[in-house]
Amino acid sequence: MSEAALIEAEDVAQRFGDRTIFEHVRFSVMPREIFVILGGSGCGKSTLMRQMIGLLPPTAGRVMVLGHDMHAADADVLTRIGVMFQGGALFGNKTLLENVMLPLEMHTELPREARATLAAVKLGLVGLADAANRQPAEISGGMAKRCAIARALALDPPLLFLDEPAAGLDPITSAGLDKLILDLRAQLGISFVVVSHELTSILTIGDRCIMLDREARGIIATGNPSKLRDESQDPRVQAFFRRSAKVNE
Amino acid sequence: MALRVTHHDGRLTLRFDGPLDLPATASLWTQTLTAARHAGGKIALDVTQVPNCDTAGATLLAAAETASGGADLIGANAEIVALLDLVRAARKVPASPAPDHQADPLRQAARAALNGLAFLGEVVVAVVRAPARRRMIPRRDLLALTDDAGVRAIPLVLLLGFLMGLILAFQSSIPLRRFGAEIYVVNLVTISLVRELGPLLAAVILAGRTGSAFAAELGTMVVNDEVAAITTMGIDPVTMLVLPRLLATLLVMPGLALLLEMAGLGGMTLVMGTLGFPPVAVLHQAVGSARLSDLLQGLVKASVFGAAVSIIGCRTGLGAGLGPRAVGEAATAAVVGGIFATIVLDGIFTVLFYRLHL
Numbered sequence: 001m002s003e004a005a006l007i008e009a010e011d012v013a014q015r016f017g018d019r020t021i022f023e024h025v026r027f028s029v030m031p032r033e034i035f036v037i038l039g040g041s042g043c044g045k046s047t048l049m050r051q052m053i054g055l056l057p058p059t060a061g062r063v064m065v066l067g068h069d070m071h072a073a074d075a076d077v078l079t080r081i082g083v084m085f086q087g088g089a090l091f092g093n094k095t096l097l098e099n100v101m102l103p104l105e106m107h108t109e110l111p112r113e114a115r116a117t118l119a120a121v122k123l124g125l126v127g128l129a130d131a132a133n134r135q136p137a138e139i140s141g142g143m144a145k146r147c148a149i150a151r152a153l154a155l156d157p158p159l160l161f162l163d164e165p166a167a168g169l170d171p172i173t174s175a176g177l178d179k180l181i182l183d184l185r186a187q188l189g190i191s192f193v194v195v196s197h198e199l200t201s202i203l204t205i206g207d208r209c210i211m212l213d214r215e216a217r218g219i220i221a222t223g224n225p226s227k228l229r230d231e232s233q234d235p236r237v238q239a240f241f242r243r244s245a246k247v248n249e
Numbered sequence: 250m251a252l253r254v255t256h257h258d259g260r261l262t263l264r265f266d267g268p269l270d271l272p273a274t275a276s277l278w279t280q281t282l283t284a285a286r287h288a289g290g291k292i293a294l295d296v297t298q299v300p301n302c303d304t305a306g307a308t309l310l311a312a313a314e315t316a317s318g319g320a321d322l323i324g325a326n327a328e329i330v331a332l333l334d335l336v337r338a339a340r341k342v343p344a345s346p347a348p349d350h351q352a353d354p355l356r357q358a359a360r361a362a363l364n365g366l367a368f369l370g371e372v373v374v375a376v377v378r379a380p381a382r383r384r385m386i387p388r389r390d391l392l393a394l395t396d397d398a399g400v401r402a403i404p405l406v407l408l409l410g411f412l413m414g415l416i417l418a419f420q421s422s423i424p425l426r427r428f429g430a431e432i433y434v435v436n437l438v439t440i441s442l443v444r445e446l447g448p449l450l451a452a453v454i455l456a457g458r459t460g461s462a463f464a465a466e467l468g469t470m471v472v473n474d475e476v477a478a479i480t481t482m483g484i485d486p487v488t489m490l491v492l493p494r495l496l497a498t499l500l501v502m503p504g505l506a507l508l509l510e511m512a513g514l515g516g517m518t519l520v521m522g523t524l525g526f527p528p529v530a531v532l533h534q535a536v537g538s539a540r541l542s543d544l545l546q547g548l549v550k551a552s553v554f555g556a557a558v559s560i561i562g563c564r565t566g567l568g569a570g571l572g573p574r575a576v577g578e579a580a581t582a583a584v585v586g587g588i589f590a591t592i593v594l595d596g597i598f599t600v601l602f603y604r605l606h607l
Binding site for chain 1: 271347
């Protein structure tokens with residue numbers, strides 16, 4: 001028997017006024033999969049992710065996450081997903097430990113000692129155990145992203161959404177984050193939806209991807225990122241993977 | 250999920266039954282750790298009946314293991330063993346102590362005073378060099394700042410001044426009426442407003458409206474690296490950002506203080522009217538009670554208070570730390586520091602004018 005998909009996007013569209021960002025978007029994300037949404041700037045990658053995490057209702061179609069229509073779902077579903085925003089979105093007036101403890105405090109009956117222990121373990125998993133008592137303003141961008149992943153992991157969700165995890169990071173830090181994502185999948189069996197346009201990262205971690213295109217207003221390619229790079233005949237896909245600039249841009 | 254606590258041959262066994270996930274961990278945490286802490290030695294953790302476990306459950310097992318000083322795991326499947334190893338490894342590195350942000354208060358105050366003095370020195374240098382650096386002073390900003398700090402504050406200044414004059418006149422008329430000396434209410438209110446309350450209240454309004462806005466605006470610029478960008482472009486941030494603000498407050502403060510005093514006298518005239526004194530008599534008494542030097546003293550004080558509020562607002566903004574909280578803290582410090590400095594300066598002026606027989 002095949003496993004049920006964690007995410008099903010059914011003919012999803014997004015328009016802002018007269019402007020269509022994308023339409024007829026269909027895909028599914030399977031358990032333990034690292035699914036990458038890629039494409040150039042302005043193609044709607046982050047918009048699609050905002051639909052999946054319930055921040056933006058689709059103009060048409062629906063997105064089912066863990067069996068729930070995210071637009072109509074109650075808040076309980078949100079405790080079963082974790083989200084890392086591009087800049088980390090850590091709370092500046094809390095320590096890293098307190099940032100990770102926050103979801104546990106809001107959604108569980110755990111005593112304070114237990115919350116602190118669990119949060120410390122999550123920080124340990126992302127390699128930030130020794131920085132638990134530091135403030136977000138005192139850490140680097142890469143550490144902030146790791147901490148945001150630890151916070152997203154706080155409630156042990158089966159599904160994590162990462163928005164541009166490699167953006168703004170040096171290659172070594174970025175590679176470290178890629179390794180962390182692969183380790184977490186291997187160790188905890190978590191599925192990831194990653195929005196990215198960083199080629200190295202996409203090719204390292206992605207099992208499957210969809211490529212959005214601004215002009216096509218939708219998906220132009222689906223498959224394994226490495227295979228798409230090597231085998232796709234679509235000039236837009238080739239241009240993306242070969243980093244060729246368009247003459248008119 | 251259930252927990253059974255049993256003893257075999259003097260050894261404590263904690264037997265878990267059911268999935269060991271986050272909700273189960275929440276319900277079993279206290280019971281498990283209490284039992285483990287009181288075991289008095291190595292315990293056994295029986296997870297034979299645990300079909301699955303997440304990191305929360307594995308953390309509970311690891312915490313029980315630590316609390317009892319060691320544990321044997323019984324009946325664990327490969328998944329639980331792997332998760333427990335992962336959690337043990339994650340718990341190995343202790344957290345570094347929190348950086349000491351709460352240093353000795355005296356030392357902090359001394360450092361703040363020194364930094365304030367250094368900033369004042371920078372402002373003086375910028376003022377001296379301003380003619381040579383006048384390109385760095387954005388004139389359009391100066392106009393906008395003058396409008397914001399002065400013109401837009403006028404309604405509030407008028408309202409506050411009017412009410413203050415009205416309240417002062419009414420409160421002082423009650424005791425003075427007993428001596429038939431109601432007319433001296435005019436002397437009391439006029440001198441109070443012109444010498445003290447006019448400049449003081451205008452400075453408080455400036456600190457609340459403009460000082461905090463300066464701090465927030467400059468603090469945000471620091472957080473966004475805009476000040477760093479200005480510096481790396483070879484532009485002096487004090488000349489470009491502080492001098493226009495200082496100049497704007499120096500320009501508007503005498504005007505604001507004067508308006509507040511006029512509005513206060515208006516409020517007083519209204520009360521005196523209800524006591525049977527016509528406006529002409531009140532005006533005559535007011536002019537006779539205050540000298541030109543009183544008015545000038547008030548206006549000089551207003552300018553100095555304005556400069557202090559402006560410099561403190563800019564200093565707290567440019568000295569803001571990182572993160573969104575820093576901007577809020579800078580704005581608060583600007584208001585508190587501005588009002589505090591105004592009151593201290595007012596005390597100094599009082600002594601100075603008394604000594605100079607002004």
